[in-house]
Amino acid sequence: MTQALKETLRHPSLYLPTPARIASILPLTSTEKLFTLELPQGISLQHKPGQFVEVSLPGIGEAPFSISSSPSRSNGRLELCIRRTGRLTSALHGLRPGDYVGLRGPFGRGFPLEQFRGKDLLFAPGGLG
Numbered sequence: 001m002t003q004a005l006k007e008t009l010r011h012p013s014l015y016l017p018t019p020a021r022i023a024s025i026l027p028l029t030s031t032e033k034l035f036t037l038e039l040p041q042g043i044s045l046q047h048k049p050g051q052f053v054e055v056s057l058p059g060i061g062e063a064p065f066s067i068s069s070s071p072s073r074s075n076g077r078l079e080l081c082i083r084r085t086g087r088l089t090s091a092l093h094g095l096r097p098g099d100y101v102g103l104r105g106p107f108g109r110g111f112p113l114e115q116f117r118g119k120d121l122l123f124a125p126g127g128l129g
Helices: 003-010 087-093
Strands: 018-027 032-038 052-057 061-066 077-083 100-107
Touching: 052 077, 052 087, 061 077, 061 087, 061 100, 077 087
Parallel strands: none
Antiparallel strands: 018 032, 018 100, 032 077, 052 061, 052 100
16 A cells, blocks of 8 residues: 555545545446445445545546445445546546445535435336446
């Protein structure tokens, strides 16, 4: 682990990318893959449903992606469903388990599910990421 990486991990920030290791990649369709990212030990995303993260690759770019995984089952991991549509997403699709990406966030206000506890809800999501 480089000194810069150690320093970043000691001072996690919403505005500085945290290195996240790709734990697994599951092809879903010819253009979509489910990425499971693993955060460094001791770092928790603590996201809410409906929030997103910024994923970056040095020298290529950064883009927002909705978090697909449940906050209650994160255990230092999160899932992102990524569709190959451009330069960054094509580069992400070329990565393998064990590779690293930069991760910032979570961003967005999320859904206020606690306001609806005990009530019937129907979500009709569309698209991905």
